[in-house]
Amino acid sequence: MSWVNRFAGWFFVPVPLARVAVFRLIAYLFIPVDVFVTTRWVAAHAGVPTEYYQPLLIGDWLSLPTPTTAVVDTVKWLLIGSALLAATGKAPRIWGTTTFLLYFEWMVIAMSYGKVDHDRYAFLVALAVLPTIGVARWRDKRRSEAAGFAVAVIFIAVMLTYFLAAWAKIRFGGWDWVNGSTLTRAVLRRGTDLSSWTLDVPGLLHVSQYLMIGFELLSPLMLLVLRDRARIALVIFLLGFHLMVFAGLRIIFLPHVVAILSILPWERLHRQRSSTEVIPRSDDLAAAAS
Amino acid sequence: MVAVTYRDTTEQVATDQVVRLSAGARLIRLIVAAAILALTLAGTVVSDDEAFPFGPPRMYATRADPDAPVSSTRVVGLTDDGAEVPLSGGEVGLRRAEFEGQVPRLVTNPELLGLLAATYADNHPDAESLQAVAIIVRRYELDDGVRTGAYVDDVLVTYPIPDPEDRP
Numbered sequence: 001m002s003w004v005n006r007f008a009g010w011f012f013v014p015v016p017l018a019r020v021a022v023f024r025l026i027a028y029l030f031i032p033v034d035v036f037v038t039t040r041w042v043a044a045h046a047g048v049p050t051e052y053y054q055p056l057l058i059g060d061w062l063s064l065p066t067p068t069t070a071v072v073d074t075v076k077w078l079l080i081g082s083a084l085l086a087a088t089g090k091a092p093r094i095w096g097t098t099t100f101l102l103y104f105e106w107m108v109i110a111m112s113y114g115k116v117d118h119d120r121y122a123f124l125v126a127l128a129v130l131p132t133i134g135v136a137r138w139r140d141k142r143r144s145e146a147a148g149f150a151v152a153v154i155f156i157a158v159m160l161t162y163f164l165a166a167w168a169k170i171r172f173g174g175w176d177w178v179n180g181s182t183l184t185r186a187v188l189r190r191g192t193d194l195s196s197w198t199l200d201v202p203g204l205l206h207v208s209q210y211l212m213i214g215f216e217l218l219s220p221l222m223l224l225v226l227r228d229r230a231r232i233a234l235v236i237f238l239l240g241f242h243l244m245v246f247a248g249l250r251i252i253f254l255p256h257v258v259a260i261l262s263i264l265p266w267e268r269l270h271r272q273r274s275s276t277e278v279i280p281r282s283d284d285l286a287a288a289a290s
Numbered sequence: 291m292v293a294v295t296y297r298d299t300t301e302q303v304a305t306d307q308v309v310r311l312s313a314g315a316r317l318i319r320l321i322v323a324a325a326i327l328a329l330t331l332a333g334t335v336v337s338d339d340e341a342f343p344f345g346p347p348r349m350y351a352t353r354a355d356p357d358a359p360v361s362s363t364r365v366v367g368l369t370d371d372g373a374e375v376p377l378s379g380g381e382v383g384l385r386r387a388e389f390e391g392q393v394p395r396l397v398t399n400p401e402l403l404g405l406l407a408a409t410y411a412d413n414h415p416d417a418e419s420l421q422a423v424a425i426i427v428r429r430y431e432l433d434d435g436v437r438t439g440a441y442v443d444d445v446l447v448t449y450p451i452p453d454p455e456d457r458p
Contacts, residue, residue: 011323012316014308044383047413049405052384052392056342107343113384114391116339118347125326132319144309149319156327161347164334168346171335173353180353181435185360188430188437199437206435 011152014143017136020150021089022266024096024130027123028087030258031103032080038254042110046072052113059108067109075105086130089137096131103127118161122259125157126150138270154262158238159219161256166216178209186249195248215241228265235263356435359442362428363390365403367410367420368448375410375420382409389425393446396425400449407451424448 035043046069053066065071079102086095104124111117129150136147169177183205187195198204225234238260246252311319333344354360363386367375378386389396396402403423410420425447431440 048383111342113388115387116342118349142307145311165347168348168351172351177353181356182354185354188360
């Protein structure tokens with residue numbers, strides 16, 4: 001097999017349909033949580049004078065409507081309805097596609113007022129690729145190349161969020177970013193009782209900046225994590241990082257965290273309950289690589 | 291009963307079917323993925339936030355000078371007795387960071403601040419009406435990256451709300 005085929009093959013390693021069925025439910029049910037609980041400020045744009053709307057390039061190119069109160073409220077309720085239908089798993093291509101498009105428009109409404117957040121690139125990618133899998137049920141024992149592709153692409157998007165963050169630091173902050181006081185500034189502006197002590201420890205936040213950019217630059221290596229147990233460990237590490245940031249700065253990359261959950265071998269939940277059955281293996285790639 | 295994992299399994303079982311993709315379906319997926327990847331990389335390398343969703347993930351990417359003050363911007367309404375009413379904590383539907391992104395525009399066009407008084411009144415019908423809206427930047431002093439505790443407040447712009455009778 002040529003290296004081209006092997007490279008392409010990495011994208012299509014069959015993944016259990018049960019895994020994406022569980023992840024899909026989590027992703028679609030997260031949308032109402034996002035809209036009504038964790039990212040409520042998007043819906044608040046309904047009441048903002050439209051003079052404050054600053055269209056993004058995509059809003060200009062696609063001539064997306066100015067977010068009046070009616071536009072914001074309509075998109076909100078269509079999105080909620082679509083996400084709940086998608087969560088049922090029925091007609092996944094149709095409701096998955098409408099959910100992706102509506103969530104995308106919801107994000108345009110979110111990001112067009114002077115501040116763009118960077119916490120949901122991977123979640124958007126997940127919503128874009130989930131409809132390409134087709135029908136997937138919790139008890140499905142089959143594996144699917146389409147599911148493998150979706151999971152692989154979401155994994156790359158998660159990785160890129162870290163790797164490109166390092167790139168942006170070097171591009172905007174320069175190679176000397178690590179010796180700046182970016183984290184001090186962040187703690188001063190957003191610090192909590194759990195983090196303000198770090199301001200008084202000389203060098204701590206300085207070293208943290210080296211560790212952060214080091215991890216981000218090395219993040220492509222996470223794509224080499226193949227075995228189920230190693231992937232679980234990776235997810236625990238990543239979630240730990242985001243929880244720490246949340247405790248210290250009240251910033252949680254929640255949609256990104258949801259996308260991280262796609263890395264987990266969810267089908268094992270079902271396997272462990274049905275212990276008498278013989279378990280099909282799901283680690284072709286791991287076996288091939290070792 | 292002991293759980294059986296794949297490590298205990300010596301051979302594949304009949305239920306382990308794989309749903310394959312056709313060569314065409316694979317090719318389309320790879321082409322679209324490559325295009326999105328190219329846009330993503332290009333966005334980070336040459337573009338900026340306006341290219342969302344392909345802009346650079348530049349959270350905390352700006353280098354902060356260890357000796358320059360840390361700025362924190364707030365937008366406030368001023369009542370008759372000069373009391374400050376916070377407006378940049380979601381009171382008028384915009385977050386602090388959103389105001390910060392629009393500061394240059396608001397300084398040039400302060401009448402935009404006037405619109406906030408009406409929105410504030412809509413959202414808080416029982417609150418005292420605002421006489422003016424101002425953008426204030428608080429600068430915390432840093433010495434070699436460590437806070438000294440000192441700060442100064444700098445009023446960037448104040449926009450007096452026209453009297454209702456004066457409005458067209």
